[in-house]
Amino acid sequence: MTYVTAVPTSPAAYRGPLTTVGHSGSRTAHLAAKRALDIAVSFTALASLLPFFVLVCIAIRLESKGSPIFSQVRWGVNCTRIRIYKFRSMRTDLCDASGVAQTTKNDPRITRLGAILRKTSIDELPQLVNVLLGHMSLVGPRCHAVGMLAADRLYEDLVPHYHDRHRIKPGLTGLAQVRGLRGPTTDAAKARARIACDIYYMHNYSFWMDMSIIGRTIMSELRGGSGF
Numbered sequence: 108m109t110y111v112t113a114v115p116t117s118p119a120a121y122r123g124p125l126t127t128v129g130h131s132g133s134r135t136a137h138l139a140a141k142r143a144l145d146i147a148v149s150f151t152a153l154a155s156l157l158p159f160f161v162l163v164c165i166a167i168r169l170e171s172k173g174s175p176i177f178s179q180v181r182w183g184v185n186c187t188r189i190r191i192y193k194f195r196s197m198r199t200d201l202c203d204a205s206g207v208a209q210t211t212k213n214d215p216r217i218t219r220l221g222a223i224l225r226k227t228s229i230d231e232l233p234q235l236v237n238v239l240l241g242h243m244s245l246v247g248p249r250c251h252a253v254g255m256l257a258a259d260r261l262y263e264d265l266v267p268h269y270h271d272r273h274r275i276k277p278g279l280t281g282l283a284q285v286r287g288l289r290g291p292t293t294d295a296a297k298a299r300a301r302i303a304c305d306i307y308y309m310h311n312y313s314f315w316m317d318m319s320i321i322g323r324t325i326m327s328e329l330r331g332g333s334g335f
Contacts, residue, residue: 174195177192191234193231
């Protein structure tokens with residue numbers, strides 16, 4: 108399968124569908140299956156986890172003041188801007204609404220409960236709402252904050268084709284994450300490696316690749332996760 112991509116210099120240049128050559132019917136089928144999986148899993152999970160979500164919200168609110176839900180504007184498909192939702196894991200007075208300030212190990216902004224939520228990735232579960240609404244997918248490039256830094260530089264300055272990753276929906280998990288490329292983007296080489304994984308996935312994804320990534324993500328979280 109051959110894909111034709113350009114390397115524009117601004118987010119606006121990436122708006123519009125990814126151009127493909129050949130096997131368009133197969134790609135359409137995979138996209139349809141991908142969306143069907145997103146709807147089925149997100150709806151089922153949200154319905155079954157609702158009581159748990161309520162308990163988490165109560166626990167967050169008892170530990171610290173402020174809304175138990177944290178929202179932030181991030182990059183969506185075709186460089187649109189979407190608002191994503193997470194369980195709040197930081198103190199309200201220290202939260203960075205922009206997402207530019209990176210989370211570090213033993214970050215003093217993180218609450219005790221927040222550390223558990225982040226370690227287990229439970230803080231990400233409200234994004235199932237974004238998946239159900241079609242803003243995100245279960246699998247895809249991780250959803251980055253607008254203005255995200257990598258090695259103290261804007262990601263689009265560090266990686267000229269950075270916005271190419273936004274030709275498809277961002278995901279709850281992705282190829283970069285199951286390859287161990289997660290956490291702060293302070294190392295330039297690792298930051299570039301993440302984008303390389305995102306673009307490889309964008310050019311080669313299939314329903315079966317998604318299933319493999321979901322399976323590997325579940326196994327990683329069952330082993331204790333690696334978030335902080």
